[in-house]
Amino acid sequence: MLRAPLGVQTPEDFDADVRLMADAALQFARGEVMPVLDRLDAQEEGLMMSLLKKACDLGFGAVDSPAEFGGLGQPKAVATRVLEMLSPNGSFATTMGVHSGVGQTPIALFGTDEQKRRYIPPLARGDYMGAYALSEPNSGSDALSVSCRATLTPDGANWKLNGTKMWISNAKWAGSFIVFAKVEGERFTAFIVEREHPGVSVSAEEHKMGLKGSSTARLVLDGAEIPRDNTLYEVGEGHRVALNTLNLGRCKLAAMALGQAREAIHQTAKYARERRQFGRSISEFGLIRDKLARMASNVFAAESMLYRTVGCIDDAFAAVDPSKGNVAEQNRRAAEEFAVECSLVKVFATEALGHCVDEAIQVHGGFGFTEEFPVARLYRDARVMRIYEGTNEINRLFAFNRLATKGGLNAALDAEPTTAAGALFRHAAMAATKLDTRTQQVDAGLSDLLALTYAQQSVISRADRMEASRHPRSEFARACADYFSFLAGVAAYSRAAEVCARVGGEPPVTPELHGVGSDDRIAAAVLEGSQYPL
Numbered sequence: 001m002l003r004a005p006l007g008v009q010t011p012e013d014f015d016a017d018v019r020l021m022a023d024a025a026l027q028f029a030r031g032e033v034m035p036v037l038d039r040l041d042a043q044e045e046g047l048m049m050s051l052l053k054k055a056c057d058l059g060f061g062a063v064d065s066p067a068e069f070g071g072l073g074q075p076k077a078v079a080t081r082v083l084e085m086l087s088p089n090g091s092f093a094t095t096m097g098v099h100s101g102v103g104q105t106p107i108a109l110f111g112t113d114e115q116k117r118r119y120i121p122p123l124a125r126g127d128y129m130g131a132y133a134l135s136e137p138n139s140g141s142d143a144l145s146v147s148c149r150a151t152l153t154p155d156g157a158n159w160k161l162n163g164t165k166m167w168i169s170n171a172k173w174a175g176s177f178i179v180f181a182k183v184e185g186e187r188f189t190a191f192i193v194e195r196e197h198p199g200v201s202v203s204a205e206e207h208k209m210g211l212k213g214s215s216t217a218r219l220v221l222d223g224a225e226i227p228r229d230n231t232l233y234e235v236g237e238g239h240r241v242a243l244n245t246l247n248l249g250r251c252k253l254a255a256m257a258l259g260q261a262r263e264a265i266h267q268t269a270k271y272a273r274e275r276r277q278f279g280r281s282i283s284e285f286g287l288i289r290d291k292l293a294r295m296a297s298n299v300f301a302a303e304s305m306l307y308r309t310v311g312c313i314d315d316a317f318a319a320v321d322p323s324k325g326n327v328a329e330q331n332r333r334a335a336e337e338f339a340v341e342c343s344l345v346k347v348f349a350t351e352a353l354g355h356c357v358d359e360a361i362q363v364h365g366g367f368g369f370t371e372e373f374p375v376a377r378l379y380r381d382a383r384v385m386r387i388y389e390g391t392n393e394i395n396r397l398f399a400f401n402r403l404a405t406k407g408g409l410n411a412a413l414d415a416e417p418t419t420a421a422g423a424l425f426r427h428a429a430m431a432a433t434k435l436d437t438r439t440q441q442v443d444a445g446l447s448d449l450l451a452l453t454y455a456q457q458s459v460i461s462r463a464d465r466m467e468a469s470r471h472p473r474s475e476f477a478r479a480c481a482d483y484f485s486f487l488a489g490v491a492a493y494s495r496a497a498e499v500c501a502r503v504g505g506e507p508p509v510t511p512e513l514h515g516v517g518s519d520d521r522i523a524a525a526v527l528e529g530s531q532y533p534l
Helices: 016-041 047-057 076-085 090-100 105-110 113-125 238-274 286-318 327-336 339-369 375-386 392-405 408-414 420-432 440-468 474-503 516-529
Strands: 129-133 149-152 158-169 174-183 187-194 200-205 216-227
Touching (some): 016 047, 016 076, 016 090, 047 090, 076 090, 076 238, 076 286, 090 129, 090 375, 105 238, 105 327, 129 158, 158 174, 158 187, 174 216, 174 238, 187 216, 238 327, 238 375, 286 327, 286 339, 286 474, 339 392, 392 408, 408 420, 420 440, 420 474, 474 516
Parallel strands (some): 129 174
Antiparallel strands (some): 158 216, 174 187
């Protein structure tokens, strides 16, 4: 991971057909979703389902689901880009992201051909929504400690499920749910549950701080009877379905975060140009321009990390060979190969979104704190992104611990650092690994350093490639890469110093920092069109 990246995927690599699809997705969001946000927040009967159906009619409902079962069969990078462009609004992004992602991925990767034939085509068409039911009232971050139980009926033909699933997105509208339960109280297993199965019901909507247009409710399984053939993958192997679905889902969640961050930049730049104080536009003030530059450079970094990661994932899935048999097992290995990167991207992108919406409120001043302006909704909707698909704290611990236990840490420490953040990670990690035990605070700090290293590598590689291809926005890309590298160096030094202090190691050497003067060029590019320009 920490070696210099070669030939990584970037958004600029997409061909004309993919760019047209992404543009169509953005136009759909702008033309169909954004004009009806108040009606969506009121959960007007039938509105969200009609929007999802329209999106599915355009092919957006199953971009990376298998073509032979009704999907478009596109790479995951394409599905990620389409979802990013569909996501200016958090409620629609969540609904579409769950439906096209975790609502279908388990079936596409781990289902039998019969299960794929039965469920993927109607989901792709938008005949009904898909949902994913893992969390319970007493099992959130400890996802595998579910209390939901599954037992066979005496004739062995059906399962009976008993338990309650909580925080289920799309619950109000979903026709199928990916449900996890323990067979005989021990063997964690995945099931496909239909809304019409006896004993399945959905409780009242949760009263949420944000995402009011999306459905979130409890799924109640009261002796729910489902066919034995609706077992997904293998009895006792549901953790592989759950965790690898979440690995891939974290990339799509990052795309949803980037879509909302783009909207925050758009609204902030537009307001800054229009608002006048002290006789001139506030867009001329240095602190406002710096806010826009930090927002854009963080989005550039998150986007660069995301498409680098999904490009690697696509390469892993391209190696799946049906002629070798056990396709589900091959899919499992492909889905988990870049689990560390998926967690880092999720954390970085959702925190970049949090920064963007917070600064959007700040630039709007008192107006931003009212519902009169759209940034209030963006702010409320964004907060949950750091909680679901694994809290950012859990993802931080997972990323570093997986790197350490799978042999990646030694390889990372042996590699010659290519960035300032990489050198600081190496210094702090070497100090920490001399201890027999580490604390969660140390592991989280090392994970942040890992993310900053991955991000800094990604932005430099992307800017280099854009310059080499003479991309029309290469100057903006270079400014973002330079400014982000400056910010990353500052943040990495602070994090490395904290880790070293916690483990009693020598403090790190202050890195050489460059790029601080790039912020004005970034702000100028953002203000020119009142948008993130890539």
